[in-house]
Amino acid sequence: MFQIGDTLISEDILSEEFVCNLSKCKGICCVEGDAGAPLNDDELSVLDDIYEDIKPYLRPEGIAAIEKSGKYVRDSDGEWVTPLVDGNECAYVIFDEKGITKCGIEKAWEDGVVDYKKPISCHLYPIRLKEYKKFTAVNYHAWDICSDACALGKELKVNVVHFLKEALIRKFGQEWYDELLKIDQEYKERKKKRRWF
Template structure:
C-alpha cells in the first residue's frame, strides 16, 4: 500500500500493466456494469451546463432515456451516476462505424466544444476511487479491471510493459495534480528498484 496525502494506493496500481485495447473490447466498459458512470458532485453541474452541447453527439435512445430519467440519477450503491439505456449502455455514449462505443461528452471535448473531458470515474478506469466510511477525507485508489472485458488490455499492457498508473497518467494528474503523480511515479520507481 502506498500513501500519498490522504490517498491510500493499492500496490497493483503501480505493479500491474494495462493499456486499453479498444479494437478488442469495443469500449465495453461503457455498457457493462451495475450502473452508469459514477459522478462527482461537481460533475452534476457540468452535465447541466454542457448538456445542450453534448446532445448532438448522443443517440436518439440516449436522449429519450435522459428525458425519462434525467441527466443523472441517484443509485443507492454508487451515488450519482449517468443513466443507462435498458440497464446497459451509458446514455451519453454512441457506437462509431467500427462498432466501438465512444463517449459523447469526450467527443464534444475533443472537438473543442466543452472544457470537460468526461466523468473522472471513466477517465481513471480501471482504477476505482472509494472513500473511507470512518474518515470521508480518506480515499482508496484500487486497480479493478473487469476479468473478461479487460483481458485484452492486460495482455497489451504486459506486451508493451506499461504500468497501469503510467497508462492513466493524464487521468491521475487531472484528478490529483502533477505533484501527486510525480510522487506516485517516484514511489513506483523506488519499489521497482527494491525488487530488482
C-alpha cells in the same frame, strides 16, 4: 498500500499492467455493468451546464434515456451515476463506424465544444476511487472484460500508473503524480533486486 497526502493507494496500480485495447474489447466497459459511470457531486452541475452543447453528439436512444431519467441518477447504493439505455450502455455512449463505443461528451470536448472531457471515473478506469472522511482510497479494479487490456499492458510493459498519467494528473495534480512516479521507480528497483536473490 502506500500514502501520498490524503490518498491511500493500492500497490496493484504499480504491479498491474494495463493498456486499453479498443480494437479487441470495443469499449465494452461502457456497456457492461449494473449501473452507469460513477459521478462526483461537483460533476452533476457540469452535466447540467453542458447538456445542450453535447446533446447533438448523442444518439436518440441516449437522449431519450436522459430526458426520461435525468442527466444523472442514483444507483442501488445511493451513489450518483450516469443513466443507462434500457439497462445496458451508458446514455452518453456513441458508436463509431467499427462498432466501438465512444463517449459523446468526450467527442464534444475533442471538437472544442465543451471544456469537460468526461466523468473522472471513466478517465481513471481501471482505477476506482472511494472517498472516506479523512482520505481517498485509490484502488485497481480487476474486471474480466478487460483481459485484452491486461494482455496489451503486459506486452508493452506499461503499468496502470503510466497508462493513466493524464487522468491521474487531472484528478490529483502534477505534484501528486510526480510523487507517485518516485514510488513506482522504487517499486521497480525493489522488484528487480528480488529477482537476483
